[in-house]
Amino acid sequence: GQQVMQIPQYQHVQEGEDFTTYCNSSTTLSNIQWYKQRPGGHPVFLIQLVKSGEVKKQKRLTFQFGEAKKNSSLHITATQTTDVGTYFCAGQGGGNKLTFGTGTQLKVEL
């Protein structure tokens, strides 16, 4: 079945440093979604990427969909304490099934 892996599992950064999480699928995806879950909270939708090679930006966040539509990345520039949380990718593959990645937990230290 479809598998979606994320690396790293954990990341500690100093405030102001950059952060990147990578998402890799075992199968080609029709689209990929990204979610953020704050500690003790629930996942909140951030963005959806559909096109091969697509790049989208939301303020300090940059999302990229790979050319082969099997991988994606989320990059945060100059992290802030408000960025703390777990970031999940979710890929839609064959059969319209949405599979969540394992998540990357980000901690930001002052």
Add this chain to the structure above:
Amino acid sequence: DGGITQSPKYLFRKEGQNVTLSCEQNLNHDAMYWYRQDPGQGLRLIYYSQIVNDFQKGDIAEGYSVSREKKESFPLTVTSAQKNPTAFYLCASSTRQNSPLHFGNGTRLTVT
């Protein structure tokens, strides 16, 4: 979050008892989902429904049951057959299958 209500926030049960988790949405969404989240793992799909009176098994449906008698409601029953029921349960909805998900606040179930 606004639009999807899960209750209660915390739930405690004894082993061997069935328990039903509530999920109500007023977003007029057609699709609804139940996910299970365990520490260090992603979200795993239990059941989903695209339309009233119809639902499909997800990846880990064993030991769970659902109903979709109304568009607004998608309750999940955790039965005594579920071998490891202690987890954080998240209900979600979307306008159609696999469009961006809108999650509820979740129910943390502890079975002892």
